[in-house]
Amino acid sequence: MQTNTFVTLSSRIAMIDLVASASTDRGWIWLHTHSQTNYTIRMIEIQNLSKNIGKRRIVNDLSLSIKKGTVFGFLGPNGAGKTTTIKMLVGLNRPTSGSIQIDGKAPTDSITRETIGFMPEAPYFYDHLTGLEFLRFCGQLFHTPKTEDDYTSLLHMVGLSEAKDRRVTTYSKGMKQRLGFAQALVNDPEYVFLDEPLDGLDPIGRRELKKIIVGLKKEGRTIFFNSHILFDTEELCDEIGILHRGSLLYAGPVTTFTKGHSLEEAFVTTIENLDSTI
Amino acid sequence: MKHTHLTRIFVVAKNTFKESVRDKVFYALFAFAFVAITFTIFLGSISLDEDLHIVRSLGLAGIYLFGVLITVFLGTSLMYKEIERRTLYFILSKPISHGQVIAGKFLGLFSSVALSIAGMTIIYLGVVWYSGGGFDTLGLLAIFFEIIEVGLLIALSIFFSTFSKPLPSIVYALLVIYIGHSLGMLVDFTKRGSALAHDVVQGLYYVLPNLEKFDIRDLVLYGNAPSLTAVFLVILYATIYTIILLAGGALLLQKREF
Amino acid sequence: MQLAQNSTLRTIFFLGLFVCLIATQYTYESYAAHRGVLPLSNLPAPVLKVTDLGLNSAVASLLWLNVVQNVVLYFGASSATISSDINAVTQLDPKFSYPYAFAVLMIPGFDRSQTQAAIDIATRGVDEHLTDWRIPYYLGFTYFFYLKDNANAIKYMHITAETPGVPAGIKVTALNYGLSKTMHEQTRQFWQSIHDSATDDVVRQNAQDNLDHMDIVEGLQAALELYKRIHGAYPKAIGDLVTSGILTSIPEDPFGITFATDGEGHLTFSLGQ
Numbered sequence: 001m002q003t004n005t006f007v008t009l010s011s012r013i014a015m016i017d018l019v020a021s022a023s024t025d026r027g028w029i030w031l032h033t034h035s036q037t038n039y040t041i042r043m044i045e046i047q048n049l050s051k052n053i054g055k056r057r058i059v060n061d062l063s064l065s066i067k068k069g070t071v072f073g074f075l076g077p078n079g080a081g082k083t084t085t086i087k088m089l090v091g092l093n094r095p096t097s098g099s100i101q102i103d104g105k106a107p108t109d110s111i112t113r114e115t116i117g118f119m120p121e122a123p124y125f126y127d128h129l130t131g132l133e134f135l136r137f138c139g140q141l142f143h144t145p146k147t148e149d150d151y152t153s154l155l156h157m158v159g160l161s162e163a164k165d166r167r168v169t170t171y172s173k174g175m176k177q178r179l180g181f182a183q184a185l186v187n188d189p190e191y192v193f194l195d196e197p198l199d200g201l202d203p204i205g206r207r208e209l210k211k212i213i214v215g216l217k218k219e220g221r222t223i224f225f226n227s228h229i230l231f232d233t234e235e236l237c238d239e240i241g242i243l244h245r246g247s248l249l250y251a252g253p254v255t256t257f258t259k260g261h262s263l264e265e266a267f268v269t270t271i272e273n274l275d276s277t278i
Numbered sequence: 279m280k281h282t283h284l285t286r287i288f289v290v291a292k293n294t295f296k297e298s299v300r301d302k303v304f305y306a307l308f309a310f311a312f313v314a315i316t317f318t319i320f321l322g323s324i325s326l327d328e329d330l331h332i333v334r335s336l337g338l339a340g341i342y343l344f345g346v347l348i349t350v351f352l353g354t355s356l357m358y359k360e361i362e363r364r365t366l367y368f369i370l371s372k373p374i375s376h377g378q379v380i381a382g383k384f385l386g387l388f389s390s391v392a393l394s395i396a397g398m399t400i401i402y403l404g405v406v407w408y409s410g411g412g413f414d415t416l417g418l419l420a421i422f423f424e425i426i427e428v429g430l431l432i433a434l435s436i437f438f439s440t441f442s443k444p445l446p447s448i449v450y451a452l453l454v455i456y457i458g459h460s461l462g463m464l465v466d467f468t469k470r471g472s473a474l475a476h477d478v479v480q481g482l483y484y485v486l487p488n489l490e491k492f493d494i495r496d497l498v499l500y501g502n503a504p505s506l507t508a509v510f511l512v513i514l515y516a517t518i519y520t521i522i523l524l525a526g527g528a529l530l531l532q533k534r535e536f
Numbered sequence: 537m538q539l540a541q542n543s544t545l546r547t548i549f550f551l552g553l554f555v556c557l558i559a560t561q562y563t564y565e566s567y568a569a570h571r572g573v574l575p576l577s578n579l580p581a582p583v584l585k586v587t588d589l590g591l592n593s594a595v596a597s598l599l600w601l602n603v604v605q606n607v608v609l610y611f612g613a614s615s616a617t618i619s620s621d622i623n624a625v626t627q628l629d630p631k632f633s634y635p636y637a638f639a640v641l642m643i644p645g646f647d648r649s650q651t652q653a654a655i656d657i658a659t660r661g662v663d664e665h666l667t668d669w670r671i672p673y674y675l676g677f678t679y680f681f682y683l684k685d686n687a688n689a690i691k692y693m694h695i696t697a698e699t700p701g702v703p704a705g706i707k708v709t710a711l712n713y714g715l716s717k718t719m720h721e722q723t724r725q726f727w728q729s730i731h732d733s734a735t736d737d738v739v740r741q742n743a744q745d746n747l748d749h750m751d752i753v754e755g756l757q758a759a760l761e762l763y764k765r766i767h768g769a770y771p772k773a774i775g776d777l778v779t780s781g782i783l784t785s786i787p788e789d790p791f792g793i794t795f796a797t798d799g800e801g802h803l804t805f806s807l808g809q
Contacts, residue, residue: 053535090371092536110373118371124363126293128300140289141372183368193371325597326604326736328634332597335629339594346589459590493590500631 043068044089044191044224049098051084051246058084060246062098066239068190071213071223073233073254076243077271082226083121085243086195089224090118102191114143117189121196121226123180125168131155131179132164138183146186158182159208173200181209185216192216194225198233210236234263244271286374290382291389298352298390307351308394311344315401322409331499333409337402338420338495345395345428346455349387353435354447356383357531361440367536377528380436384524388432392425416498426516427492431455433523434487440530457482458489487519581627588628596629603635607642607738615647623657633668634736636661641674641730641739644682651682662695669702670733673710677726680713689713706733724750745790752787753803759783760801770801 044066051059059081066072076082087093089100091107105112125134132151139146155164158178163171168179177200184192197213198206213223213236227233234240234254242249242257249270250257258266298304318336322329357380360366369379399421406414434454438447457464461483468476491512494504504512588595603621622639625632640658644651658675661668676692679685693710696702702710709729716722724747731743759777764770767780774797777783786795796804 087367087536092367092370110375113371113373116371118367120364120367120371123368124365126297126365128297129293133296137289137293138368138372141286141369141374143373187372321597321601324604324608325601326634326638326738328600328632328736331632331634332601335593335597339591342591456589460586463586490590495591496593496629496631499593 043103044072044222045099045101045104046089047099047101049085049088049100050096051081051088051093052096053084058246059088059095062243062246062248064241064248064251066222066224068222069217069220070238071217071236072225073237073240074224074226074243075230075233075240075267076228078228080243081246082228082243083195086118086193086224086226090116090193114187115190117184117187117192119180119184119192119194119197122173122200123176125171125176125179127169128167130165130167131160131171131175134168134179135183135186139186142187144187151186154182154185155179157212174202174205177201177205178209181212190221192221192223194223196227196229197225198227198229206232230264230267231262234258242267242270244274249274283378287378287382287385290369290374290379291385294356294383294386295390298387299393301352303351304348304390304394307344307348308397311340311394311398312401314340314344315398315405319405319408329409330406330411333405334411334414334417335495335499337405338417338424338499341395341398341402341421342424342427342495344398345391345424346431348391348394349428349431349435350448350451350455352391353387353432354439354451355444356387356436357439357527358442358444358447361534361536364536370536375528376532377525380440380524380528380531384433384436384520387436388429391428391432395421395425395428416501416503419503420495420498423492423494423512426513427489430487430489430492430516430520430523433520433527437523437527437530440527440534454487455489458487459493461486461488462490488515491515581624584624585628593629593632596625596632599625599628600632600635603638604738615643615650618646619643619650619653619657623653626657626660630660630664631666633661633666633671636666637668637670637674638736638739640671640678642742644678645742648682651678654678655683662692667700669696669699669706672696672699673702673706674730676710676713677730681723681726686714703733705729720750748790749793752789755787756795756803760797760803764801770799771797772799773797 044064046062046064049059049062050057062085074082074085084093088095089102089107091109091113094108100107102112102116107113107116129137132155135151135155136148139151152161152164155161158181160175160178160182163175168176171179177197181194181197184194194213197209201209210232213225216223225233225236237254239252240254240257240263241251254263257263261269315337318333318340321336322332325332357366360369360383366379370376399418402417402421403414406412406417431451435447435451438450442450461479464479465476465483468479491508497504584595585592599621603618603625606618606621619639622635622643625635626639636658640654643654655675655678658671658678661671662675672692672695676689676696679692680689690713693713696710697707706729709725713722716725727743727746727750731740731747734740734743756774756777759782760770762782763777763780766782771777771780774786774795778785789795791807793805793807796806798804
């Protein structure tokens, strides 16, 4: 099933080269055709990123570097600026200052988004489309088209096979979450951005989704996800970032942060200590 | 099939088309228009032997009003709904530009409204034929002009819906439609007034959408057709205005925070 | 509580409400009949023109239907409204030709005081250079019949004869205007030609009624003369024509006119009983 859904690594690289050939930036093509063996160049690089909405500073001087093929958990309390950050990462919003580079290109450049998958928080859908129609619609927006089999097997993978011809309005919250996840994977993305992916799912749903995320990691994809729920996320992450009031408190391996405590415990202590000092 | 810029626009258009033709408002308005146009047969029969005149004038007006209503109702919420319900996140995180989204949305709604107008045109032609008017070629020309105007109005509604809630958008759109139809008259009124007022109105006359030129209903009702040059100029005017509105809408969308 | 559980009570409750509803509507209707409503047509044409989104001809069509309804339903009742409505129709849709002709032929028949208004409407119609012969023909007839204005009648009869597409019969009648021996004969000729050429039932019926009216008046005058020849004097009352056996009954006039006589051989007319 999985091999059916996702093209092999070599053909994926071929696809990127195809995309690059559409660009006029010759240097960039050179970088990619010569970087197949050097994975460290392919990464998410955030430098001094700040974002104001109105007069409020939502994200403050954020710098992060996420290695290719890792699972990165972006954690923080509600209103910390996680969603604002992820929206900039997928090119929905522009930074006020600083830069984001994914594989050396800004996400506001539409070619960069060929290799990105994004699942918004608590997604809404079109009222009058079925699950399959919606996925097909998303798939057709990419350069390399998918076959009908790709769509059905992707829906099967997220457990929506039986509901695929029903209108999305009839879906439960968890089913909508799964459909949102499926559309984020429709283009075999190198980078998957998930905004609160486990929110609103029942325990079985969470376990299934986590299993898929682990599978994606095994295939060499980079996963960046936001979460304010901590207790079952630590097992997923290679690295975490802790965001509080727009500023990065910590970035690095989970174990360095937890120092033997559970992630939740370490998180709450850190935030409380910080709040009491203000 | 490789997906180019045009095919992306087409994909969004297809999706928008599906969405709008599955909307209940669409069918309610269509049913209303169907009944209204058929009802003109009855109105014609009590008009003292002026059946054809009544059927044609009311039929053409009915088709126009239906087009305007459905445009304003669906068009003003088109982008707003995408933004408010965050379905735009799905689209804009894919390799597609703001302009392509707007163009696709426009084409999708335009084709669904044009399709419904085509449906009504068939009813209209049937009604005119039944009333003894034969095949109403000139009426078809008037409807073609109505479709062009509706295209401009869709672009207008989309433009408003990129920055405003549906209800204010409806008000703005109706206001512009209303003013757009009165501009010629306003210029005439102010000819007698102060020079400044005249200049201001004259300025508005050139800047705001000048919708009177799309109304050839009164012309074709008495067997006259616009000249080929006029047809060409009207199409050109509508195309340029539509492009301006869509480009403006795309720009506003790009500047917007999500 | 009772209401929610007891189905009989519930039925009675809703039935009662419906009866009240119907009674309210009924009361409202009899009230509204006195109060009157503001029709679309009370708005002046320039206002309509500014507010109708350029749908001038459609609004004109609706107003025309309003006129037709007024004419058919309240025959002769609201002539001022009818003339102002037709005025609005012609201002909104100046090329819609029939209302001009209809106005000048019908309105003076309802209300003589509106004759000039009707003539103004039709004159504008002729000035619009519409190729509808009915406008100058009916206009000329109105000058002749209601205003006894020969000069204008001749002018419009000539315009009628010049209008393209005028039927041969009408052209002959128009050109022969003034050649008839009596005004009476001329009038009859006109009504007959209007009757024969009309495509609309209201105008045809109206012409027929006028012809019938002329028949009745002529018949009664002949009967008065016959009475005098038999009895040596004119009858004192119109009923004498029946009692003396000359007529079986006094004929009913299509316009509801009651006939009487002054005892000296003249017919007098009065409306109603």
